[in-house]
Amino acid sequence: MSSILNPTPATDASCSFCSTPEPTVRRLVAGPGGVFICDECVNLSAKIIAETGAEDSARSRAAYFDPSAEVALARLGGLVRSAKRVDTQLVSSVSRLREQGTDWTAIAAAAGMDVESLQARLDRAEHPNSH
Template identity: 40%
Template sequence: MADVKEKPAIASCSFCRKPNSEVEKLVAGPGVFICDGCVTLAARVIADASTVSTSDSPVAPWDVEMSLDAVLATLGSVAAAGEQAERNLAIWVAKARSLGGTWSQIGQALGMARQSAWERFAAED
């Protein structure tokens, strides 16, 4: 492993939770990330016509029948993705502040009152 260049862990794939240091590429979205492996898997799912929903009423992932073990495993993944998105939001708010953004502007961008934005993010300011 000596020839593998160490990459600092910045974020993890929101789908498989692997950090950027363990994947080839990690693509950033708004508070979420997807790795090259999950993009490949998603492309296979999309290309597989048998998995494409033709129903007028698509099924939400939580409405799919699954075991308690599978649901419990999903809880951890959903919580980890949510925590990463929340950390990312705080970083983006700090960036807005560093660029001179006011709490009023940040609150407006987030659809909340200036006071609510300040209460939620000022501790990290």
């Protein structure tokens, strides 16, 4: 059974927006590319969408892509946690593919990488403190 439907300790899911782990939310919805959103973030998003217009949305996007140093520093922790989740999912997915007999060339092609670069990325993800 898929680890998305039946998470293991290595693949426990959490909301990609607020980082709340699956056991502590009422509902966690899986999206494309290994992202998840909890019911609370869905509700908050719906409220924001209902209360803001296109001009507010454009300002918000502009502020996101050109943050102050203070805002950028505040985001770093979340970005690092997200990167770690992605690395864990990447290692897990490639491991499952290898266990199923998929060869390195096919996996690398699907990842848009050459075999050597993919293996180096996986090594860094599995052993982050040794690089």
